[in-house]
Amino acid sequence: MDELIKDFSKPKMSYDALLDEFKEILRKNGLKYTKQRELILKALYQNSGHFSPEVLYQLVQEEDPDMNIGIATVYRTLGLLEDEGLVSSLSFGSQGKKYELGTKEHHDHIICERCGKIVEFCDEEIEHKQETIAQSLGFSMTDHSMKIYGICPECRKETNT
Amino acid sequence: MDELIKDFSKPKMSYDALLDEFKEILRKNGLKYTKQRELILKALYQNSGHFSPEVLYQLVQEEDPDMNIGIATVYRTLGLLEDEGLVSSLSFGSQGKKYELGTKEHHDHIICERCGKIVEFCDEEIEHKQETIAQSLGFSMTDHSMKIYGICPECRKETNT
DNA sequence: CTTATTGCAAACGTTTTGCACGTTT
């Protein structure tokens, strides 16, 4: 069960390496390197976790209150980063999406229905099984997501559930 | 691998039995049985598949053009049916949710990224593993969802992917 | 006759877009 308790919170890349990769992607696509884009990337790196665009927008504003960054830029940059595989998103129905830096190892999520806490884990057996399932149904797999919902240890204590 | 090729498209209940269950739920909760609610349930039963509220709204209108059913009623009824466990929903980020009748056995979904087709499957091993994972992280599991994305056999043929 | 339900339209929160202006290359 050791595989589950690995620490998925640490990006496997230094910030400089990440920034270089981002710049390279921008160059390759004829896009421009801007202060706004860097601020957003940095905010994702520094506060590792899962953020809604709105929350990320607030983080970026706090980080640099002088720069009057717009929320549209946050959305546009998150879209760009996701398209290029630098961030990944988790859907929460009509409550929108949350984004996290995608420079960590692949993992799935377990979400507390009471406090919203998100814990990451990875199970090799399931990972492998998913590929097998896709193949046996004639699909070529491009992606997958697994979410477990439950009540986290802390919230269980509060109401002995 | 036989477990995968089971046919999940057939509701395990007759429409009459389903309707009876629905009426029983309504009675138990002091709610009322209305023509609109039945129309929506029937549309879900007859067109087994995964529908957005908007599409379901259209189906219901076609089924009975005289009754001027409102989309708010579709939302309200879907919410009610989901709360009572008669339907379940699949989230598609900011693109909303799709609903299906939940009177079938538990299953997961594989979704074609090109044509949107949804195929259902179930893998006992993964089902069991999810419970184990939740426990080992101290969570009590309340729900889970697994989505595999890929390209379906038909779409692969079209572009030999 | 009481209470829940309906359709409508307005409100809501999130995400996208058009545009004139700014910045990067």
Add this chain to the structure above:
DNA sequence: AAACGTGCAAAACGTTTGCAATAAG
């Protein structure tokens, strides 16, 4: 100088809500 990116405000989108009228129990 050319092309892309920005902030802003407006629009779009899916969903929810307040309300007066209606239907079910």
